[in-house]
Amino acid sequence: QVQLVESGGGLVQAGGSLRLSCAASLRTFSDYAMAWFRQAPGKEREFVARISRSGGNTYYGDSVKGRFTISRDNAKNTVYLQMNSLKPEDTAVYYCAADPSWGNPPRPNYWGQGTQVTVSS
Numbered sequence: 001q002v003q004l005v006e007s008g009g010g011l012v013q014a015g016g017s018l019r020l021s022c023a024a025s026l027r028t029f030s031d032y033a034m035a036w037f038r039q040a041p042g043k044e045r046e047f048v049a050r051i052s053r054s055g056g057n058t059y060y061g062d063s064v065k066g067r068f069t070i071s072r073d074n075a076k077n078t079v080y081l082q083m084n085s086l087k088p089e090d091t092a093v094y095y096c097a098a099d100p101s102w103g104n105p106p107r108p109n110y111w112g113q114g115t116q117v118t119v120s121s
Contacts, residue, residue: 002026002110004096009115012086016119020081022096022112030054033099034072034079035106038092038117048094049081050106057102064090086119093117 008020026032035050049060049070058070069082079096094115097108 002098004098004110004112006094006096006112006115009094009117011118011120014086014088014119014121016086017082017084018086018117020083020094020096020115020117022079022081024077024079024096024098024110026077026098026110029077030074031100033102033106034070035097035099035108036070036079036081037095037097038090039095039114040089040092043092045095046092047106050099051079052102083117086117088119088121091117091119 003025005023030053033052036048037045038048039045047061051058051070051072055072067085072079094117096112098110099106099108
């Protein structure tokens with residue numbers, strides 16, 4: 001059974017940083033592109049970032065470009081999201097997702113349960 005387990009969320013002041021992790025139980029982690037999405041209360045789910053199978057290509061949503069960095073460690077079956085210069089509007093539940101393709105838009109097959117990130121002003 002595939003599981004994606006996020007961790008690292010919490011409460012941080014504006015301007016601060018957090019690093020999210022997502023541990024995946026995928027049989028072959030490197031067969032999947034990985035992505036982060038987020039959903040704020042009352043809003044639709046929003047794409048945040050994605051990374052290719054090898055880690056050589058990354059893509060970011062406009063609202064996080066230059067502040068967030070996605071990375072992966074295929075030996076550890078883990079994807080990360082380093083979030084810097086956080087803003088109150090970054091407050092959301094952050095979801096990790098696994099996508100067997102590199103199409104546009106991303107269409108993940110598997111989703112984690114999410115981790116809450118709250119940024120206070």
